[in-house]
Amino acid sequence: YKEGKIQSVHHSCLHFKPLLLGFGPVHAWRAWAFERYNYLLQQTKTNMRFGKLELTFMNDACRAANLASLLTDSNMSPELKDLWPAFQKAFLSDRRGTHLSDSLAFAEQGGRNIVMNIAKSSGRQAAQHALLLPLALKQIEAESPQDIIWCDKLQKDGLVYQPKDQSHHDSNAIVRLQSPLDSQDHVAAQIIAMFKEVTTRNIFVIVARYHPLRQADAAHDRYRQFGIVAGRLYYAQTLPPSIIHATDLVTLFAMTPFKFASIKDPVIHILPLYKASLIPGGEMHADDRFYNHSGLTWHHSSMMSQDEFNPHSWRV
Known part of the structure; x- marks a missing residue:
């Protein structure tokens, strides 16, 4: 159709089938790979200099990702740390999502600190803290409430975690904890x-x-049976509270209620936003190629030929 105008989304759709085979269910990566890039491309001024759009877009995307990584580095000077609120306001970064988290995918894990906000206990939150105080004091082997400072927000590795009473979405976390009821090291909590x-x-x-x-x-x-890619089911009920270190927070997860005729009790489906560097056996190698979409980093060995595209040979 000569009168048809080819848009960037049309080119993306040509790759839709292999992307489905390689990256799994659409909801985990579609918005990240298509909608975000289409919006950024539309905002880029070309000045009618065709052929340089791709290079301009790549340079801008890399600068933004590098800047976000630098501003979350614990080695950054305190003066430059003041730029973080301005950066957040200018770019409207969704820290709960995957944009900043993906930009930190290959950063040094030990080079980033944990930032927390001190909570102002009042109302229901104060009552919750009073109930949990004995458990917290037992953890640190203390007796005085003055030995504890409650916080209501914690930022780690580009993600924000909050208690359930403050943010339901930010409270759903995969934690590193050996459960006596589950053989998994990473459990939903x-x-x-x-x-x-x-x-x-x-x-x-x-x-x-x-x-x-x-x-x-x-x-x-x-x-x-698909491992981390598809998540897993849990009962829609929680166990008694336990305490972990903040360093054992791995990532956030999406939760969907489910009903199964074969399962009597209500269940939920959890879909983690893992990265290969956080998964046992997901080490990075210099001669490997990685594809990162919506927090899931897919690994494709360089020993595989370019023509091969067998999804069963891919690992997460």
Whole structure:
């Protein structure tokens, strides 16, 4: 059709089938790969100098990603740290999403600190803190409430975590915790509260783990056969609160309620926003190629030829 005008989204659609085969369900990466880039391309001024649009876009995207990574580095001077609020306001970065998280995918894990906001306990939040105070004091082996500082927001690795009473979405977290009811090292949990020990300045998170499926019900969970890519099912109920270190927060996850005729109790589906660097066995190699979409970093060995596209040979 000679009168048809080819748009950037049309070119993206040509790759839709191999993307589905390689990257799995659409909801995990479609908006990141298509909608965001289409918007950025439309905002880029070309001045009718065709052929340089791709280079301009790549340079701008790399500068923005590098700047975001630098501003979240703990080695950055305090003076430059003041630029972070201005950067957030100018670019309207969604820290709960994947844009900043993806830009930090290949940064040094030990080079970033954990930033927290001190909570102003009042109303229901104050009542919650009063109930959890004995558990928190037992964790740090203290007796005085003055030894604890409660916080209501915590930023780690480009993601923001908050208690459930403050933000339901930001409280759904994958945590590094060996559960006696589950063989998985990384389990789904809900953040109830966060606090800092005054003397050691250690930051702790009080979480309620979601109850894993019993063996009989787990047989009906088809998601887990695809590993991390598809997530897994949990019962829509939580276990008694437990305490972890803030460093054991791995990532956020999306949660969807489900009803199964074969499973009597209500269940939820959790879809983590993992990265390969955070997954056991997901180490990075210099001769490998990585594809990062919406927090999921896909690894494709360089030993595979360019013509091969077998999704069963891909690992996360």
